[in-house]
Amino acid sequence: MSPEAKVAELIDKENRWKTEVIQQNFLKDDAEEILSIPLPRREMEDKVIWHYDKQGRYSVKSGYQVALKLKFSDPPSCSDSRGNNWGVIWKLNIPEKIKIFAWKAAKNILPTAGNLWKRKIIQEAQCKRCGEGMENTWHALISCKAAKKVWQSSALANAFQDMRSSDLLGELMRFQKILSRADIELLVTTLWVIWYARNKFVFESLKLDPNLLLAKAEAVNEAFSRTKAPNLLHGENLQKNKPNGWIPPPQGWMKINVDAATDKESKCSGLGVVIRDNQGKCMAAAIKKSKFTGDVSYVKAEAAEWGLCIAKEAGLKAVILETDSLEVADLINKRKASSAEIVWRVQEIQALKQDFSLFKVKHVSRSCNFCAHSLAKMALGRTHSDVWWGNFPPEILHVL
Known part of the structure; x- marks a missing residue:
């Protein structure tokens, strides 16, 4: 050999x-x-x-x-280390179509003459506006004579004096450190109006005045800010009116708050249950340690099932079940379907519903489910389950 x-x-x-x-x-x-x-x-x-x-x-x-x-025993790492930097575009307060345009420009997938020529769609890659060199994204938006006329009249002209890189995303990240958010928004919108003028020339043979283009960029941003302001104000009002804490149930009802906490290292989960009346008085509290299966929603469904079991043993008839898991709430209310193992817990909950004359399930925020979450975290350090009816130990009273 x-x-x-x-x-x-x-x-x-x-x-x-x-x-x-x-x-x-x-x-x-x-x-x-x-x-x-x-x-x-x-x-x-x-x-x-x-x-x-x-x-x-x-x-x-x-x-x-x-x-x-x-x-592959180890997942391959991404070669693009800029994956977390796209927020410089997506977080801007400008129209979505302009964000998408900026993303395309940064990815160099705009239909420039150079890109179309590479795909053999057109015969030549030369810039039609200046006739000098191949029209790539950088040329069309920055270095073309027509584009330079716009930038020279812009309030951001000084920022472009030292632009040498053709990496548009990198330049935006650099500008993020030296320019205000409003300036970056104006910069990106100016890129968009330059591309708009380029298309007007290529497809309609129209030459647009650079000053009018800059005015258009400012007007677009100003109009968008005005239209977004009422929505932002409305969102703030909603946030103010949104309850940040637990709300008592109607008279004659009992509210069951349930939650789960997990410890992935020890592969265990803690379940917490709190039952209160319409006066806010705590009638029962419970903690239980369980096995963590790897699915947080599953153990939250397990907590919901256990809470209903406690309510059933107490002989309660009208209950409102609250959980901070939207998936669990939607599955119980049959707003969505699943074939995963969580369905088994949901089916048990559906069976337990029959033991109550009145039954509701609600999804609430973590702030409205604080006591149940605290009990669930406490359960992680226990070795057995406990259910208290009225006579609560000091550590439970502290949570409640």
């Missing part, structure tokens, strides 16, 4: 060994996940559930992710 063949054989053996190690590690992790899958408490028909999807349904995307995990 030649030296080259021996080297090839050794490389092949090493690759096969690495593949086996990766598969063994994957199967080990997979076995742990399988053992942690919760089971329904009542007898049900068997059905196929894809455990790697939140809704329990197989998709090509989720299958591809599993295949990647099988092939």
Whole structure:
């Protein structure tokens, strides 16, 4: 056997060994996940559930992710380190179409002559406005003679004197450190009106005055700010009127607040339940430690089920169940469907509903569910469950 063949054989053996190690590690992790899958408490028909999807349904995307995990023990890192920097565009207070334009410009996917020529859509890549050089995104918006006339008349002219990079996103990030938010918004809108003027010339042979274009950019931003102001004010009023704390139920009802806290390292979860009347008086409190299956919504549904079990044992008839999990509330109210394991807990809750003459489920914010959340966190440090009726220990009284 030649030296080259021996080297090839050794490389092949090493690759096969690495593949086996990766598969063994994957199967080990997979076995742990399988053992942690919760089971329904009542007898049900068997059905196929894809455990790697939140809704329990197989998709090509989720299958591809599993295949990647099988092939690569460590997920590949993204080569684009700028992924978190797009907020410089998306967080601007300008029309959405201008944000999308700026994103396209930064990604260099505008239909410039250069891009169209590369795709063999047009015959030449030369700029039609100045006739000098290939028209790429940077040329069309910055370095073209027609674009320069706009920038020279702009209040932001000084900012462009030292622009040398063709990386538009990088330049916007640099301007973010030296310009105000309003200036950056005007800058991006000016880029948009320059592109607007470029299209008017290319498709309609119209030459627009640079001063009119700058006035248009300022008018667009000013008009958008005026139209957004009432909405922002309305949103502030809603925030002021929005309840920041627990609200008592109507007379004759009892309110059950439930929540769950998780500890991923110890793979356990804590459940908390608080039952109060229409005067705000706490009738019952409960904590319980449970197993964490890896799905936060599942353990929040488990907390909801346990809270209803306590209410049933107390003989309550009219109850309002509150949870800060929108998914759990929507599933119980049948606003959405799922095939994942959480459905088993929801089915138990649906069965428990029959034991109450009046029953409601509401989604509330964390601030309205503070006591139940505090009890759930307390449950993480316990080894057994406790239910208190009226006679509460000091640490529970402190939470309530």
